[in-house]
Amino acid sequence: MLSSERFDIAISDLSVRYPDRDSEALAGFSETIAAGEVVAVAGPSGCGKTTLCRTLAGFVPSMIPAAVSGDVCLGGNSIRGVAPEALATRIGLVQQDPDAQICTLSAWQEVAFGPENLCLPAPEVRARVERGLAELGIAHLRDRVTTTLSGGEKQRLAIASILAMEPRVLLFDEPTANLDPRGVQTLFATLSDFGRAEKRTLVVIEHRIDALRALAPRLVLLDRGKTVERYPARERIDYAEVGLRGAWALPAPETTSGSPRIVVDRISFGYDEALWRDLSFTLREGEVLVVIGPNGGGKTSLLRLLAGLASSRTGTIERARGTQVGFVFQHPHHQIFERTVRQEIELGNLRGAGGVDAGLLDARLAGLEDAAPLSLSLGEQRRLTMATTLARRPNLLLLDEPFIGQDRRNVLWMISRLREVVAAGGTAVLVTHDIPLAAALADRVLYLDRGVYLLGPPDEVFGRLRDLGETAFTPEAWS
């Protein structure tokens, strides 16, 4: 049973500065969030959203060192000096990277971990676990080893493990980042019930505000650690005008398809069972293929096959002579090798592509040349890996979920670079869960599900998905 205690959050003049940064992550941020309210926090990459979440949950400064001033009160009591594990009985945080949140080896045990720490009776723990797994649609994964789950499955598991603790305040740091469109709709329908039925407070950090419609949140726009705008719940917002992702009016591509770049002939792929069989297509110069589909459908596996990093069970993949592959991985830290941003860019041979300083400027990393690459925000790391990949002048550019954690400006920067590659006769293959963006960007769309694939021009594929009842994968679902 929930206590009748009210948990209003009052944030007053909150400033946070990390030891290795010159500027403040939060600079005098103030906000009041009433108990039971649903608030979305949006803003450019690096504007302080994740810091806000981590401070509210008590991790800053107790586990992540930082100079903090101002105050946060929960139900009228300051959280200053309260240990995160004590605060966690009331505030639950779902982190941005689900991989980093999972700490046990089985899905069932992962959901049970929090309630067990609360010393709840065993039958109550078991009931919460079953409820959490069912609510997130992952009851079938209960006995799976956590390391074998896909990114989306891990995301759902991470959310279920926090919901099972039934905190009064739920903080979500980009919960849609790894979820497929169907998963996003299910998640927010679940959160809507969870929040409103029991008067829980939800604070959701999200770049894709269009995904949050089911929650009808009040919107707080942050920039450089401060509130720049507030929008009441249910107000219609022009996403592009306020610099958010959600509506894309991209100019039509200038190129037409050329000769074949890569010919895929009846390939099959899978782990224990085939994810898809006899997949065939030809990609041409000047073409953009966008791959969409549910979590665990084999999208990343396809990119690895196209890059020559994995082998298909059957069939062949032929690349045209002179094909230079550039692959931007889903997790940028895998592609970072040097100690400073400058060294990393030098490793990418940007000297020859206009110099290191030009590379820094282009990727909007000027001023960070001496910073450790892994201390950068996710958006900055992504721009860095994109810049070093492009420095090799690829003509087959493979991008795996490049828009996760990116604001509108970063997304547009990446699209412009992608289009440069394509305009120069290159070919691009892009995996994304952002359906409106896929519709705006693709020459052709490939929908991959277990055992099913649809390939064709965007209108044709989205039409067929509509006929199949997979409306979450169509642009209308997000307009």
Next chain:
Amino acid sequence: MTREKGLHRSSPMASFVLLLVLVGVVLAVPSLIVEGAILLGVACLAIISGDRPAQFLRRLRFVTLFALVLFIAQALSIHTGRIFVASPVRITAGGLLAGAKMALRFLVILSASALFVRTTDPDRLAQGLIRAGIPYRYGYLLILALRFVPFFQDELRSVREAQRVRGIEVSVRSPRWIAHAARYTFVPVLVSGLHRVESIAISMKGRCFGLYSKRTTSREEPRSGWSVVALGIAGAAIALAAVAARGRWT
């Protein structure tokens, strides 16, 4: 399904006790008969638990190679009893017996440990240890250590793939290249590991880990006849060891 067979159905604690007893017996009672009998027993258990005989032997391939090296080293270095070969190297009955015992002991310990790892869910083992009175923080150390094994494997694979797509050549042909390999392979994996440790610590604290001195263990351990079988085998091994010790079996 192999998971439903034999020791897979035993409780992790019963399997753990069996492993400790088998290892303890071969270390305490240096008898060729006892070691041979236990190795045969481990092979039978592995086959009952889902291994095909050829699969069991294949898994022991490298271990057998090391056992052979141990046998030869002992046979050449111990010179007691009847002399079989006098030159160019001296091979004696005592040396051969000591070598065989050492090799068999090595095979028993490795094959029994491998069988335990293959048939035991570490999460359930940690829960069992916590139920048995081990402080839960130590129980979770085991889980976290095991959680990081696949993590490092995945990270290493991803880093190697990233090197390939960025054209970074890594080999170990010379000390300079070894340093190069360490810089571009182990450093990124290690840094990534440190970041992961920090994130998981946040995740655990964020779910009240350490808030109370005790915690619930909610997963019920299903009763299985195989737990009794495992403990029975452990008892039989102790009895065999006692008989062997009294009869001075060699």
